Amino acid sequence: MxxxxxxxxxxxxxxxxxxxxxxxxxxxxxxxxxxxxxxxxxxxxxxxxxxxxxxxxxxxxxxxxxxxxxxxxxxxxxxxxxxxxxxxxxxxxxxxxxxxxxxxxxxxxxxxxxxxxxxxxxxxxxxxxxxxxxxxxxxxxxxxxxxxxxxxxxxxxxxxxxxxxxGNGMKMKFVANLLVAVHTAAAGEAFALARKAGLDPAQMFEVVSDGAGGSRALQVRGRMLIEDRYLPVETMPLELWRKDMRAIADFASALACPTPMFSATVPLFNAAVASGLGDQDTAAVCAVIETMAGVRRPGAG
CATH class of the missing domain: 3.40.50.720 (NAD(P)-binding Rossmann-like Domain)
Incomplete structure (x- = not known):
């Protein structure tokens, strides 16, 4: 065609x-x-x-x-x-x-x-x-x-x-997006821990991505996490992503299926939006975790 x-x-x-x-x-x-x-x-x-x-x-x-x-x-x-x-x-x-x-x-x-x-x-x-x-x-x-x-x-x-x-397409998408939420938050958490420990974030990304700790979420968002740059949006704006997360939660709730890992990420993404990052990439959840950890970026005031 x-x-x-x-x-x-x-x-x-x-x-x-x-x-x-x-x-x-x-x-x-x-x-x-x-x-x-x-x-x-x-x-x-x-x-x-x-x-x-x-x-x-x-x-x-x-x-x-x-x-x-x-x-x-x-x-x-x-x-x-x-x-x-x-x-x-x-x-x-x-x-x-x-x-x-x-x-x-x-x-x-x-x-x-x-x-x-x-x-x-x-x-x-x-x-x-x-x-x-x-x-x-x-x-x-x-x-x-x-x-x-x-x-x-x-x-x-x-x-x-x-x-x-x-409808099976959306069901599969809900399952996939549940993993995206968990993996994105985990990637942000890993970068916060690495910085807190004094590791070089670029080196951490290169080494971890090549091993058992690597993930597609880490690969896609890695450059943004290294540079602390969440604009322009590479994946999805946080405000729009919260819409998808609500749909996942409703889908799982209707099936009475517990989602403890996914549910733990919700406050982090909500906090990112409340911090004024709603128009930025989903990877900006890392900034929230770094604030919680007391991580200070080089050059920060």
Whole structure:
């Protein structure tokens, strides 16, 4: 599939993840028609070779497959309502955001009534990983629709995984994000301990990453932790991450499943936001732990 032989691919939501997805699809030879309510995002999309659309409905009018990458459930339902009123050429809508299952199911039903198949397809990976096609697609829903979207998924991801019934994608994402929360907090804790012990953080990162203590979270966030620099955001802003954490907690609570390790990280991320770091990368949780430990960065006043 490419823009030269078939309809363009649609993409609604051109933020950190959506812009990376669109750039990779364009690089893979797809024509991408996209929309975002933010003018700067649309301008960047056009500069990258995308075809801007004035609305979600205008995207649906041109694309059989319309991906969504949205910041909130309110945005999801607004987009779905608009497309359900005028589906146009849209037949399949892979939804890649991290939202509660109930909201995705409500959206699925609204689209089904309009003749559009929705796939639950959250992504595993950060914004920096998405830029280099190092994300996974946790796809769930009708297999025929998944197979139709497979070339598109391969255009922006390292590997798509089909997980069966609609909703299994989000369930898998909740499990994965639980580990991300624990590993991110653990990485920050390790850096705080290393600094408190007088170790060189760059050397600690190099040595630990190469051994049994290494993790993907440490690899992705290591440079930020070494430099004490959490802007620009490489993974996700802390304020947005707290939304994902609430969804994990609700999911586990509904299953009466204890999550002691995950639960222990919640106050740390909350404290980071309360400290004014909500717009910074999730790795900024390290700054909170360092403050608790009395660690003073070189050059700090």
């Amino acid at each position: 490419s823009g030269t032989t078939e309809r363009p691919v649609g993409l609604i939501g051109l933020g950190i993840m959506g812009s990376a997805m669109s750039a990779n699809l364009i690089a893979a030879g797809f024509t991408v028609v996209g929309h975002d309510i933010a003018a700067p995002a649309m301008e960047a999309f056009a500069r990258a070779g995308g075809r801007p659309a004035r609305s979600a409905a205008e995207v649906a009018a041109q694309a059989e497959i319309v991906l969504t990458s949205l910041p909130s459930t309110a945005a999801l339902h607004a987009v779905v309502e608009e497309i359900a009123r005028a589906p146009g050429a849209c037949r399949i809508l892979p939804e890649t955001s991290t939202f509660p299952l109930e909201d995705k199911e409500r959206a699925r039903q609204a689209l089904e009534a309009a003749g559009v198949v929705m796939l639950d397809c959250p992504l595993s990976g950060s914004g920096s990983q998405a830029r280099v096609r190092d994300v996974l697609v946790y796809a769930s829903g009708p297999r025929e629709a998944y197979d139709r979207c497979l070339p598109v998924f391969r255009g922006f991801s390292r590997a798509p995984h089909f997980l069966g019934a609609f």
